[in-house]
Amino acid sequence: MRIxxxxxxxxxxxxxxxxxxALTWLSDTFGLGLTYDVLDWGADRWLAEGTGLPDxxxxxxxxxxxxxxxxxxxxPRIPDMAHGREILLGLRTGLDLYVNHRPLDLAHGTVDLYRxxxxxxxxxxxxxxxxxxxxxxxxxxxxxxxDTVERFVRNCLLHLRAAGRRKVTLVxxxxxxxxxxxxxxxxxxxxxxxxxxxxGAEEYVDAFCYHLVRDAxxxxxxxxxxxxxxxxxxxxxxxxxxxxxxxxxxxCPETGFALFEPVHGSAPDIAGQGIANPYAxxxxxxxxxxxxxxxxxxxxxxxxxxxxxxxDAATPDLGGTGTxxxxxxxxxxxxxxx
Amino acid sequence: MRIxxxxxxxxxxxxxxxxxxALTWLSDTFGLGLTYDVLDWGADRWLAEGTGLPDxxxxxxxxxxxxxxxxxxxxPRIPDMAHGREILLGLRTGLDLYVNHRPLDLAHGTVDLYRxxxxxxxxxxxxxxxxxxxxxxxxxxxxxxxDTVERFVRNCLLHLRAAGRRKVTLVxxxxxxxxxxxxxxxxxxxxxxxxxxxxGAEEYVDAFCYHLVRDAxxxxxxxxxxxxxxxxxxxxxxxxxxxxxxxxxxxCPETGFALFEPVHGSAPDIAGQGIANPYAxxxxxxxxxxxxxxxxxxxxxxxxxxxxxxxDAATPDLGGTGTxxxxxxxxxxxxxxx
Ligand SMILES: CC(C)[C@H](C(=O)O)[C@@H](O)C(=O)O
Ligand SMILES: CC(C)[C@H](C(=O)O)[C@@H](O)C(=O)O
Numbered sequence: 001m002r003i004x005x006x007x008x009x010x011x012x013x014x015x016x017x018x019x020x021x022a023l024t025w026l027s028d029t030f031g032l033g034l035t036y037d038v039l040d041w042g043a044d045r046w047l048a049e050g051t052g053l054p055d056x057x058x059x060x061x062x063x064x065x066x067x068x069x070x071x072x073x074x075x076p077r078i079p080d081m082a083h084g085r086e087i088l089l090g091l092r093t094g095l096d097l098y099v100n101h102r103p104l105d106l107a108h109g110t111v112d113l114y115r116x117x118x119x120x121x122x123x124x125x126x127x128x129x130x131x132x133x134x135x136x137x138x139x140x141x142x143x144x145x146x147d148t149v150e151r152f153v154r155n156c157l158l159h160l161r162a163a164g165r166r167k168v169t170l171v172x173x174x175x176x177x178x179x180x181x182x183x184x185x186x187x188x189x190x191x192x193x194x195x196x197x198x199x200g201a202e203e204y205v206d207a208f209c210y211h212l213v214r215d216a217x218x219x220x221x222x223x224x225x226x227x228x229x230x231x232x233x234x235x236x237x238x239x240x241x242x243x244x245x246x247x248x249x250x251x252c253p254e255t256g257f258a259l260f261e262p263v264h265g266s267a268p269d270i271a272g273q274g275i276a277n278p279y280a281x282x283x284x285x286x287x288x289x290x291x292x293x294x295x296x297x298x299x300x301x302x303x304x305x306x307x308x309x310x311x312d313a314a315t316p317d318l319g320g321t322g323t324x325x326x327x328x329x330x331x332x333x334x335x336x337x338x
Numbered sequence: 339m340r341i342x343x344x345x346x347x348x349x350x351x352x353x354x355x356x357x358x359x360a361l362t363w364l365s366d367t368f369g370l371g372l373t374y375d376v377l378d379w380g381a382d383r384w385l386a387e388g389t390g391l392p393d394x395x396x397x398x399x400x401x402x403x404x405x406x407x408x409x410x411x412x413x414p415r416i417p418d419m420a421h422g423r424e425i426l427l428g429l430r431t432g433l434d435l436y437v438n439h440r441p442l443d444l445a446h447g448t449v450d451l452y453r454x455x456x457x458x459x460x461x462x463x464x465x466x467x468x469x470x471x472x473x474x475x476x477x478x479x480x481x482x483x484x485d486t487v488e489r490f491v492r493n494c495l496l497h498l499r500a501a502g503r504r505k506v507t508l509v510x511x512x513x514x515x516x517x518x519x520x521x522x523x524x525x526x527x528x529x530x531x532x533x534x535x536x537x538g539a540e541e542y543v544d545a546f547c548y549h550l551v552r553d554a555x556x557x558x559x560x561x562x563x564x565x566x567x568x569x570x571x572x573x574x575x576x577x578x579x580x581x582x583x584x585x586x587x588x589x590c591p592e593t594g595f596a597l598f599e600p601v602h603g604s605a606p607d608i609a610g611q612g613i614a615n616p617y618a619x620x621x622x623x624x625x626x627x628x629x630x631x632x633x634x635x636x637x638x639x640x641x642x643x644x645x646x647x648x649x650d651a652a653t654p655d656l657g658g659t660g661t662x663x664x665x666x667x668x669x670x671x672x673x674x675x676x
Contacts, residue, residue, distance in 0.1 A: 080520075081513040089514070121459075121480065121515050128517045138521040140480045142459065146473060175419040176427070177459050177565070179466045182418075183476040206572040207603070213551060213576035227515070231569060234544040238551035265545070 001292065003036040004065040006087075009043045010266030011276035011324075012071025018278040018328040019069075019285055025332055026289065026297040034292075036069075041087050043075030052086030058094035061257070067288050068259040071281065074266035089124070092117050095257050097250035098152055100229065101159075102263065103287075104236035105245070108217040112165065113236055114156040115229025117250055119148050120180065122226045144180045144225070149187045153223060155253045157195045160221040168192070168221040169201045171208045171228050184225060209235060237263050244277030244317045245309075247284040249291065258291050260284035274323045277315040279305060282331060304334040339630065341374040342403040344425075347381045348604025349614035349662075350409025356616040356666040357407075357623055363670055364627065364635040372630075374407075379425050381413030390424030396432035399595070405626050406597040409619065412604035427462070430455050433595050435588035436490055438567065439497075440601065441625075442574035443583070446555040450503065451574060452494040453567025455588055457486050458518065460564045482518045482563070487525045491561060493591045495533045498559040506530070506559040507539045509546045509566050522563060547573060575601050582615030582655045583647075585622040587629065596629050598622035612661045615653040617643060620669060642672040 005020065007013040020036070027034040046052050061068065068091070073084035091097065100115040125141040160168055170188045174181025185202060192200040198221075203211070205228045211218060212232065216239055224232055237246035246263035262280030270276055282305045290298035313330035314320025322330065341361070345354040358374070365372040384390055399406065406429070411422035429435065438453040463479040498506055508526045512519025523540060530538040536559075541549070543566045549556060550570065554577055562570055575584035584601035600618030608614055620643045628636035651668035652658025660668065 080516075085513060085516075121511075124516075126480075126517045128521065135484060135517075135521045135524055137481065137483045138517040139482075140515045140517050140519075142464075142478045142480060143475065144477075145475045173459075173565070173568075175423060176568070177478045178418075178423075178462075179464045179473075179476040180478050183466065183473045186473055206568045209547075209569050210572040210576045210581060213573060214580075227511070227565075228569075230511075230514070230544045231547050231566075234548040235551060235573065238548045242552075243548060 001032075001034050001066045002064055003034060003288070004061055004068045005036050005038045006041050006068060006070040007038065008041070008071040008073045008266065009075045010072060010268050010271035011264075012042070012073065012266050014271070014274065014276045014324045015262065015278040015281040016069065016071040018324045019281045022282060022301060022328060022332060022335070023285055025335065026294075026301060030294060030297045032289075032294055032297060042073060043078055043083055046083035047077060052083040053090040053094070058090075061091075061095060062255070066292060067257065069281070069284060069288060070259060070261040072262065072264060072266040074268070076268050089122065091259055092250055095259070096252045096255070097257070097259055098148065099155055099251045099253060100248060101251065102229075102233045102236065102246065102248045104216070105240055106216050111216060111219045111236065112160065112163065112221045113229065113233055114152075114159075114221070114223050115233065116148070116152045116224070116226050118226070119144050120226035142177065142180050142227070144183055146183060146187065149184055150191065151253075153187050153191045156221065156223050157191055157198060161195055161197050165220045166197070166199060167201065167219070168198050168223060169203055169208070169219055171203055171205050171222060171224040171232065173205050173228075175204060180225065188223070208232070212236070213239070233263055242277075242317055244279050244315065245283070247280045247287055249284075249287050251291070258288070260288045260291075274325065275316055276324050277317050278324050278328050279309055279315075279318070282328065300335055300338060301331070304331045304338070307334055339370075339372050339404045340402055341372060341626070342399055342406045343374050343376045344379050344406060344408040345376065346379070346409040346411045346604065347413045348410060348606050348609040349602075350380070350411065350604050352609070352612065352614045352662045353600065353616040353619040354407065354409040356662045357619045360620060360639060360666060360670060360673070361623055363673065364632075364639060368632060368635045370627075370632055370635060380411060381416055381421055384421035385415060390421040391428040391432070396428075399429075399433060400593070404630060405595065407619075407622060407626060408597060408599040410600065410602060410604040412606070414606050427460065429597055430588055433597070434590045434593070435595070435597055436486065437493055437589045437591060438586055439589065440571045440574065440584065440586040442554070442571075443578055444554050449554060449557045449560060449574065450498065450501070451560045451562065451567065451571055452490075452497075453562050453571065454486070454490045454564050456564070457482050458564035480515065480518050480565070482521055484521060484525065487522055488529065489591075491525050491529045494559070494561050495529055495536060499533055499535050503558045504535070504537060505539065505557070506536050506561060507541055507546070507557055509541055509543050509560060509562040509570065511543045511566075513542060518563065526561070546570070550574070551577070571601055580615075580655055582617050582653070583621070585618045585625055587622075587625050589629070596626070598626045598629075612663065613654055614662050615655050616662050616666050617647055617653075617656070620666065638673055638676060639669070642669045642676070645672055
């Protein structure tokens with residue numbers, strides 16, 4: 001089984017390169033037979049060749065790889081992030097990675113945030129009217145089709161049930177954004193009726209964000225349309241203690257193909273200094289291993305990352321004095337001792 | 339000068355009725371000549387007569403009143419909040435109250451959040467395709483016209499400059515929601531160039547929400563499109579210490595007409611118990627008085643609300659043992675002593 005590694009831009013390159021030895025070590029130690037290739041998609045290639053996602057990339061991934069581990073995309077030389085949009089949104093839609101799962105690890109336990117990853121305000125339907133070099137009116141369409149909402153909701157509910165969850169909250173804004181809001185409510189209620197193990201709640205996105213900041217322990221599973229999910233996951237990262245800790249998986253449940261990436265960006269301000277926190281990327285790798293069915297390897301990595309995070313080997317953002325590579329060496333040393 | 343009082347639903351009625359004696363007292367004491375009428379718009383009238391915003395309401399307000407003080411809208415008997423949408427969105431667009439100002443009072447000072455109040459995802463452009471009683475595709479259009487963004491940004495920048503602010507941050511999502519995102523960036527940069535006293539920053543909404551939770555002191559003035567502003571103001575209320583404290587003003591800078599309302603909702607769960615917190619409504623009244631040019635009365639009310647908030651007369655949500663009316667009596671007693 002091969003993994004596609006896309007380091008991307010800025011600190012993405014550093015956190016991914018620091019994490020790869022753990023992948024090799026775990027594959028060797030547990031006999032997982034995992035190999036990887038590093039793909040150079042990102043700002044440098046975009047600027048040199050104008051290529052974001054190369055022709056045939058989606059087919060290549062589908063045929064040759066089991067999953068993608070992505071660092072981060074974003075470069076000050078491309079202020080509108082055209083390359084990042086082409087690569088990230090291209091992978092999400094091209095591989096139909098419609099479930100984005102972001103576990104928010106909080107003091108009381110984990111809140112499972114599921115974000116719909118393909119439509120809504122991200123559908124890229126819209127346009128602008130310009131005159132005399134100025135935009136006069138601009139439109140971005142928030143579109144949802146029933147089957148997209150249905151497959152997403154159904155899948156998340158089954159996951160939550162399998163994980164022994166009891167409660168699930170739909171985040172919406174049907175009181176002001178009525179059409180897509182009502183579609184989500186309609187589907188949520190219908191699907192929920194088929195999963196009696198779960199109690200449902202519905203909350204307006206503004207009230208939800210308020211309560212998430214105040215009483216995150218009130219939530220177990222959360223389902224959100226694309227744009228709201230994007231915002232909520234960053235609030236979640238803030239509650240977790242920092243962007244350096246938050247990881248995410250974008251999955252196509254039908255094919256099993258998945259892409260794992262930290263929630264943080266490419267952080268050009270600290271790139272090249274060797275102090276970026278590889279914690280979230282290592283947690284992504286643990287998610288990836290778990291997803292491929294290697295639960296033991298995933299648990300070992302996860303436990304050792306958590307443990308190393310409490311030592312002085314942690315990077316400065318966590319109050320330690322460690323470096324990017326040093327932190328992952330500490331993780332490897334802990335794994336070796338177990 | 340007359341004020342239109344719209345208590346609305348649930349605790350809206352209680353917090354408004356508790357606050358009215360302060361309005362009368364301040365008008366008498368400072369000789370402001372303010373009177374008011376109570377208008378019965380809300381769920382009861384909607385259910386009895388099907389009327390949300392009565393015919394001619396907008397003209398009536400424009401002609402007869404200087405401002406509106408609104409409690410809250412929302413009733414469990416109207417789950418889709420059709421009446422609330424008709425009244426609230428009707429007032430915002432009918433009176434062209436395009437600037438929504440929500441001061442976030444935090445430990446380090448106030449962050450001035452300005453939310454565009456009339457377009458974006460709230461434009462009510464959209465629809466759904468249904469077949470066999472089920473929605474198959476739904477669309478809500480996020481629309482912005484240049485003049486709407488321009489007048490909003492220009493006005494907010496002038497306000498921020500007049501308030502001695504140095505920094506202003508635009509919240510957007512141009513990397514994923516490109517058309518409206520770019521319009522906002524284009525206008526923001528052009529308008530900012532005309533106000534050299536202000537330094538501008540631009541932030542993606544997800545990153546912004548992360549930083550707001552982590553380091554709110556980094557912000558002075560914040561400009562946000564409608565939907566993002568809705569979410570941010572609730573996060574802000576959570577950081578302030580509770581929805582019971584947050585007030586807002588919706589203003590038409592050209593006519594000067596303004597509507598003041600607490601950020602909290604009608605809270606049906608605690609309605610009728612006399613324990614709802616009138617703090618935010620009283621702060622709305624202070625904003626209203628300030629807006630009408632009565633700075634002394636506004637400052638006195640504001641100071642006494644803050645002071646009473648630290649006494650046992652505070653309502654249970656603030657850790658006190660007070661009631662809705664009791665809290666405002668304490669405020670009145672403090673005003674009387676000064
Ligand atoms: C009730 C709802 C339509 C409204 C809004 O979203 O604007 C409310 O949340 C607010 O912030 O005033
Ligand atoms: C980079 C951007 C387009 C992306 C998104 O909004 O989805 C990012 O914020 C994320 O959450 O993965």
